[in-house]
Amino acid sequence: MSSKSYEYSASNIKKTTWGSVRDMGDGCWETVWQLTFKAAHPLGDVDVFRSSDGSFSAELRMVGSANGELRVTTNNDAMDAENYPHTYTCFRIINDEYGEIETIETHPKEWYPPFRNRGNTG
Secondary structure (H helix, E strand, O other), X not given: XXXXXXXXXXXXXXXXXXXXXEEOOOOOEEEEEEEEEOOOOOOOOEEEEEOOOOOEEEEEEEOOOOEEEEEEEEOOOOOOHHHHHXXXXXXXXXXXXXXXXXXXXXXXXXXXXXXOOOOOOO
């Protein structure tokens, strides 16, 4: 068995921030992600994604010409790992279909999946 040496710099680690989370009190949770876009968008509210079982839904609301909120509603704790893939799918859908994201929660989008390791790491 051969041993390969891999170099990894701690400078590649980026501390991200999760969106603001609120317990709705009825078993559902809401997470609101603050997004900024590279260009202004005349969009109104847009349904971005809904899981087939109804446990996850997401809507993009524009709150300024280049600012938006991704509002995610889940039927379980907002921080459950099972919500991560759907959340990251929403980021990709928004970026590819509605407008290029510049920041997520004030951090460069490249710090978050699905954009991480795709070139510039901010």
